[in-house]
Each structure stands twice: as structure tokens, then as C-alpha cells.
């Protein structure tokens with residue numbers, strides 16, 4: 001198995017388990033102004049990202065140093081003009097982070113807070129947009145990694161476009177793992193990062209943007225290092241050159257990850273694998289007595305939240321340690337008002353891994369009294 005030299009499988013939403021070949025791609029040093037890197041690697045990646053996102057003309061891409069949040073902040077800070085106003089569809093920690101960025105950058109905004117287990121209602125959205133004509137931009141998270149909820153993207157985009165607003169999508173944990181055409185949907189700015197469904201390593205994010213809108217963003221940025229327009233201009237005018245030191249090894253690993261996505265059969269094939277992982281996981285977990293936080297119709301193939309067992313003998317840390325000792329790292333919950341844990345299925349993780357995980361979980365259910373205790377297992 002490609003990941004067999006890893007000490008354990010990361011069932012987390014990024015960084016995630018990468019293939020050995022992706023990690024090996026980092027074993028060379030690259031010069032940031034040489035054509036081998038700029039033209040050969042960066043420009044090629046930029047084109048591939050646009051091709052993965054849409055069959056429509058008129059889109060371009062920008063890569064940005066930092067974790068995914070830096071690309072969200074670069075987009076909000078560079079795209080929304082001083083006289084603009086942002087509507088934030090907030091139904092989880094990442095939606096809340098968008099509102100936090102808007103607050104910190106002094107961007108006028110309406111934080112439409114829906115709690116963490118409800119989806120936006122599009123007639124309500126249409127009403128909010130009609131009521132406040134000052135709103136120019138709408139931002140939403142596609143897959144809310146907080147819970148694993150997949151937001152109703154086509155309906156939301158249709159409503160936003162009907163109202164004539166600019167649509168900004170945080171597709172951090174979904175791009176590359178869920179098929180979509182951003183041109184069909186009318187998405188103007190899509191943000192994602194290297195270490196999620198493309199299955200690269202952390203270090204940079206990227207934005208796929210409607211070229212005509214990005215062209216209008218000159219001089220708008222509220223930050224120097226996170227100026228999306230300047231970064232884009234530098235890449236456009238200098239064959240893929242980044243303004244400041246680029247994460248060369250990470251970028252090279254990402255190029256390899258994109259090749260492997262293609263070899264797998266593209267986004268549709270990857271989506272099928274993630275979907276099989278998720279459905280196998282949920283069926284197996286329910287058989288073991290676990291309950292999902294969300295109704296199944298709200299699930300994404302990316303990550304799933306489970307209620308913690310009600311038994312007073314259950315303790316997340318002991319459960320986590322037991323699974324880790326068996327080669328699986330899971331994720332704590334992030335929902336504010338429910339006791340949960342999360343299991344992701346993105347990365348170099350296959351249905352056979354999920355089967356082994358389910359066996360490891362069964363062997364770790366010390367609180368039921370029916371299995372060995374942690375001490376006995378060790």
C-alpha cells in the first residue's frame with residue numbers, strides 16, 4: 001500500500017494521508033526564478049486548477065502562501081471594495097471564520113448565523129438580499145468541515161446570481177473531491193488549499209477567479225502579503241513567479257498530487273472513492289451503535305460527525321489513543337453544543353482502510369464492557 005511507510009493513517013480533514021510518491025516529490029530543491037519551476041511547475045498547476053474547476057472560459061487561478069485561511073483572507077480583503085458589503089452564510093466554524101475575517105478587516109458585512117446543524121433556506125436568502133441592496137458579495141462554505149455538512153450549493157448560487165451578487169465559495173474541503181463546474185454555477189471566486197482533496201501537503205492555498213472581476217481588484221487589498229491581485233499580476237506577467245518566497249517543495253508535491261488525481265480517473269473517480277469510504281463508515285458505525293450528528297441527507301463524502309457514546313465510561317482521549325495504537329488517527333468534535341468526534345475519509349484512504357478502522361473501533365469500545373480494556377490491549 002502506498003501509505004504503508006506512514007506510522008498511522010490520518011482520518012482528519014487535512015493535513016491528510018498522502019501517497020509516498022507525493023512525499024518523494026519534495027526530495028529536490030528548486031530555484032524560484034528558473035523556468036523549470038515557474039513555467040514547468042507553477043504555470044502548469046495554475047492551468048490544471050482552472051481546468052478542474054470549469055469548462056467555461058474567463059477563469060484564472062492564483063496560488064497564495066499560507067494555510068487555507070490565508071487564501072480566504074486574501075480573497076475577502078482584495079475583492080470586496082470599500083463601498084461593498086458582504087453577506088456571510090454562517091453555519092459552522094468556517095463560516096464563522098469568514099465573518100471574523102470581515103470583522104477584522106473592517107469589511108461591512110451581515111453575519112447570517114444559522115447555528116451548526118441547519119442549512120440556509122434560499123427563500124430567506126433571497127429575502128435578505130432584496131432587503132439590503134448594499135450587499136454586493138455573498139460568501140459560503142461548501143462542505144462545512146465543522147460537522148461534515150454539504151451546503152446546497154446549486155440553489156444558493158442560483159439565488160445569489162438572480163440577485164446579481166458576487167459569489168465567493170470556501171470550497172477548501174470539497175474542491176477536487178466533489179464534482180462541480182463553477183462556471184455553470186456562477187461562482188466568481190472559489191478558494192481551496194493544497195492539503196485537502198487534491199491530496200497534497202500543507203503550505204499554500206489557491207483561488208480560482210473570474211478574470212474580469214479579479215482585474216477590477218487593483219489597489220483594493222487591505223494587506224500587502226495577502227494582496228490577491230498583486231500576486232496574480234506577478235504570476236501572469238512573470239510566467240508563474242510568486243511575489244515572495246514560494247513554498248517550492250510543497251508546490252512540487254502538489255504537482256505530483258494533481259498527476260495522481262488524473263491517474264485515479266479525475267474528480268468523479270475520487271468522489272466515488274470518498275463516497276464509498278463515507279457510506280462504509282456510517283453503515284459500520286451504526287452497526288456498532290454510534291449515531292450521526294446530522295441527518296444523512298446533509299452528509300458530505302468528506303468527513304462525518306458522530307455523537308460521543310453516552311456511557312460515563314467513555315472518554316475521547318482513551319478512545320483516540322487506542323485507535324492511534326492500531327494505526328488510525330481520528331479528529332475531535334468541533335460543534336459547540338454537542339459532544340461529538342469526527343472521522344474524515346479524504347486523503348490516500350481506501351474502503352479497505354475503513355473496514356480495518358471499523359474493526360479497530362470495535363476493539364476500542366472499552367466503555368461497553370464487552371471488549372478488552374485499553375490496558376489489556378497494550
Ligand SMILES: *Cc1c(COP(=O)(O)O)cnc(C)c1O
Nearest residue numbers: 067068069094141145170172173
Ligand atoms: C481546512 C479548511 C479551511 C482552512 O483551514 P486552514 O487551517 O487555514 O488550512 C477553511 N475552510 C474549510 C471549510 C476548511 O475545511
